[in-house]
Amino acid sequence: MTSTLSSRRAPLANPGEQLALLQASTEGRPDFQEMLRGAGWPALTPAALEIFQINLGKLCNMTCRHCHVDAGPDRSDAMMTRDTVDACLRALDQTSAHTVDVTGGAPELHPEFRYLVDEAHKRGKHVIDRCNLSVLLLPRNAGLAEWLADRDVEIVASLPHYRQRNTDAQRGDGAFEKSIAALRLLNAAGYGQGNPRRILSLMTNPAGAFLAAPQSSVENEWKAALQRDFGITFDRLLALNNMPISRFLEWLIESNNLDSYMSRLIDNFNAGAINGVMCRNTISVSWDGRLFDCDFNQMLDLDAAPSMRIETFDAAAWQQRNVVTRAHCFGCTAGAGSSCGGATA
Amino acid sequence: MSDHYYAPDHLKAFGTISEGAPELGKKFFEYYSAVFAAGALTEREKALIALAVAHTVQCPYCIDAYTTECLQKGSDLEQMTEAVHVACAIRGGASLVHGMQMKEHAAKVGM
Numbered sequence: 001m002t003s004t005l006s007s008r009r010a011p012l013a014n015p016g017e018q019l020a021l022l023q024a025s026t027e028g029r030p031d032f033q034e035m036l037r038g039a040g041w042p043a044l045t046p047a048a049l050e051i052f053q054i055n056l057g058k059l060c061n062m063t064c065r066h067c068h069v070d071a072g073p074d075r076s077d078a079m080m081t082r083d084t085v086d087a088c089l090r091a092l093d094q095t096s097a098h099t100v101d102v103t104g105g106a107p108e109l110h111p112e113f114r115y116l117v118d119e120a121h122k123r124g125k126h127v128i129d130r131c132n133l134s135v136l137l138l139p140r141n142a143g144l145a146e147w148l149a150d151r152d153v154e155i156v157a158s159l160p161h162y163r164q165r166n167t168d169a170q171r172g173d174g175a176f177e178k179s180i181a182a183l184r185l186l187n188a189a190g191y192g193q194g195n196p197r198r199i200l201s202l203m204t205n206p207a208g209a210f211l212a213a214p215q216s217s218v219e220n221e222w223k224a225a226l227q228r229d230f231g232i233t234f235d236r237l238l239a240l241n242n243m244p245i246s247r248f249l250e251w252l253i254e255s256n257n258l259d260s261y262m263s264r265l266i267d268n269f270n271a272g273a274i275n276g277v278m279c280r281n282t283i284s285v286s287w288d289g290r291l292f293d294c295d296f297n298q299m300l301d302l303d304a305a306p307s308m309r310i311e312t313f314d315a316a317a318w319q320q321r322n323v324v325t326r327a328h329c330f331g332c333t334a335g336a337g338s339s340c341g342g343a344t345a
Numbered sequence: 346m347s348d349h350y351y352a353p354d355h356l357k358a359f360g361t362i363s364e365g366a367p368e369l370g371k372k373f374f375e376y377y378s379a380v381f382a383a384g385a386l387t388e389r390e391k392a393l394i395a396l397a398v399a400h401t402v403q404c405p406y407c408i409d410a411y412t413t414e415c416l417q418k419g420s421d422l423e424q425m426t427e428a429v430h431v432a433c434a435i436r437g438g439a440s441l442v443h444g445m446q447m448k449e450h451a452a453k454v455g456m
Contacts, residue, residue, distance in 0.1 A: 166421045206416065213419030217387055221419070335417075 002065050004072035005247060006058075012250050013070065015301040021253070022244060022327040025262045032329045039271035044323035047280040049315070052092050052125075053101040053340065055295060056080045056110040057287040062132050064158075064171045066205055066248040068299055071105040078105075080287040084310060085112045088285055089119050091313035097283070101340060103130040103295060108141055121151040128154045130203075130340075133182035134175065145189040154199040155191060156238065156340075157183070162225045166207040183232045192234040200234045203342070205242050209257035211268060211335040215239035215343050238342030241265070243296045243331040265330035273337025276344030279323045285310050293323045295340070302326065356406040389418035396425055397432035 005013040012018055036044060058075035060067075092100065100120040107113050107129060120127045129148060136145055148155065159179050160170045167176035183200075186192060192200030202222065206212055219237040226232040242248045244261060252258040279293040291308040292298040302324045308317065337344030347355075363370025381391050392414045399407030415425050 161419075161421055163421050163423065165423055204419075208416060210413050210417045213417060214388070217383060218389065218419040221387075221389070 002063055002247060004063060004074055005070045005250065006077075007072070007074045010250070012246070012253075015299065018245050018249055019300060019326060021249065021258070022262070025258050026266065026327045026330075029263075029266050032325045032327060035266075035269050035330075035333075036274065036325070039269075039274060041274055044274070044277075044279065044325060046319050046321065046323070047275075049095050049097050049281060049283060049318065051099045051101050051278070051282040051340070052088070052095065052097040053103060053282050053284045053295060054080070054085075054088050054116065055103050055284065055286055055298060056085075056105065056107045056113060056116070058105045059109050060104060060106040060132065061109065061135050061138065062106070062171060062175070064132075064175075064247070065251055066170055066207075066242050068243045068246045068248060068296060069105060070246045070299070075105065078287045079110060080112065080289075082112055082115070084285075084287070084289045085116050087289060087310045087313075088116070089123075091285075091310050091315075092120070092123065092125070094313060094315045095283075097125070099126045099128060101128040101130065101282070106132050106135040108135045108144060114147070117148070117151055117153060121153070126154065127151065128156055131155050131157045131182075132171075133157050133159065134178040136182040136185055137178055145185050145191070149189045149191060149198055152197040154201065155186060156201045156203050157186070158205070159183075159202045160204055160207050162222050162229075170205065170207040180230050180232065183226075183234070184230070187232060192232070194235065199236075201236045201238055202234050203238045203240055205240050209252060209255070209261040209264070211264065212239035212241045212338060212343075214336050236342075239336070239338070240340075240342060241331045241334055241338040243328050245296060245328050246299055262327065262330070265334040268334040269330060270333055270335060270337055270345050273333045273335075273343075273345040276337060276339060276341075277329075277332045278339035278341065278344075279332075282340070283318060291318070293321075296328055296331075297324055300326070300328065351405050353409075356410060359406075387418075389415070389420060392418045393420060393424065393428045397428045400429050400432045401436055 057079035058069055058071045059079060060071035060075065061073060063072040102113070102116060104110065108131065117127055117129070135141060160167045164176040167179060168174065186200055190198040192198070204212065215237050222237050223234065226234065244252055244258070249258070252261050282294060284292040284295050284298050286292060286298050289310045291304045291310060291313070292302065293304055304321055305324050306321070308314070332338045360374070363374070381388065392411055395407065396411040396415050399411050412425065
């Protein structure tokens with residue numbers, strides 16, 4: 001188990017330090033913009049806005065080694081206020097985004113979580129809860145699975161592997177057992193059984209310095225294994241590469257894997273993955289109301305350009321921007337591509 | 346020139362082996378890619394077979410390459426270790442089953 005960079009006052013808690021390290025580790029290689037141009041994208045332009053992603057804050061009951069948010073139990077310093085939640089809802093009403101994607105930290109720990117979910121549901125939006133699973137077992141969240149089911153909320157649950165070793169290696173000892181208990185709870189609430197109003201998606205990140213498995217080729221194996229070993233069912237598997245930022249960046253440096261991982265991302269650049277990257281159809285709102293192209297840019301303090309705030313959101317201006325990119329973006333275009341919705345190619 | 350055998354950089358430069366025989370190199374690498382594409386076996390299953398064979402032929406390049414490949418195809422350490430044990434069992438079994446020849450010959454020449 002690790003602790004947050006923030007609590008250790010580690011230099012890497014500073015996004016500028018992270019960006020400098022990424023720049024240094026890719027020195028001499030083509031930069032992301034060059035690769036985009038070579039693939040026929042002079043600039044990374046937005047597609048129609050579909051997903052309104054709201055990061056409620058960095059508070060989490062877990063402290064996973066790969067967390068790109070630097071979330072943890074000590075991060076109650078970064079929590080969205082009710083006023084900002086209301087500003088998100090007003091902005092949402094200006095868009096035709098069909099999905100509200102609620103993330104954190106563990107968004108379920110946020111005092112405004114149920115209010116936000118209720119309001120988005122009332123507006124007819126598809127709501128996604130990015131859930132770490134173990135949070136559902138906390139006494140304060142008794143009955144939450146049923147409450148979410150009543151509002152047709154899709155659960156996107158993090159589970160690195162359908163076996164214990166890789167899950168505990170990434171998320172801490174005991175995480176797998178808790179994940180299985182929480183998945184059983186979700187199944188009992190009607191999730192993961194083919195009902196489009198009770199969708200249970202599992203999200204897998206590699207437990208190490210390698211690319212995500214191709215989700216389409218391993219989904220059946222996951223389904224068979226979880227059913228066989230634990231009697232658990234789910235609807236779909238999403239595979240996401242780890243972004244070389246925050247605590248995963250720290251692990252890459254400590255394990256002497258940073259240069260080889262960045263080379264792997266660049267060597268596996270897939271032009272076919274560009275069209276579907278999340279920054280093109282998503283708006284990402286931070287706990288303090290700033291707007292970003294994606295959750296990863298948010299954690300690196302790479303504000304959308306020009307910088308905007310949710311209180312003064314202008315839907316037309318949002319569509320006219322170009323996405324801000326740096327070396328970490330290779331994480332979303334490597335292999336089968338990677339986004340909050342899984343593979344993009 | 347490297348001053349030792351099995352330089353790690355050789356794996357990255359493997360494609361340059363085609364320089365001496367371009368047509369054969371092209372055919373080999375095309376064949377190689379086709380072998381590892383999903384077919385009756387999945388890519389993950391083929392990677393596990395390759396990992397086991399890599400241990401049998403004791404190729405350090407292949408062991409590094411197919412360890413990463415197995416992980417990237419969704420296998421975990423326990424599954425990969427079992428694959429290596431399959432290689433080990435076949436190697437060991439192959440030695441031991443030759444003992445049958447030893448037994449027969451001993452019976453023939455012995456009293």
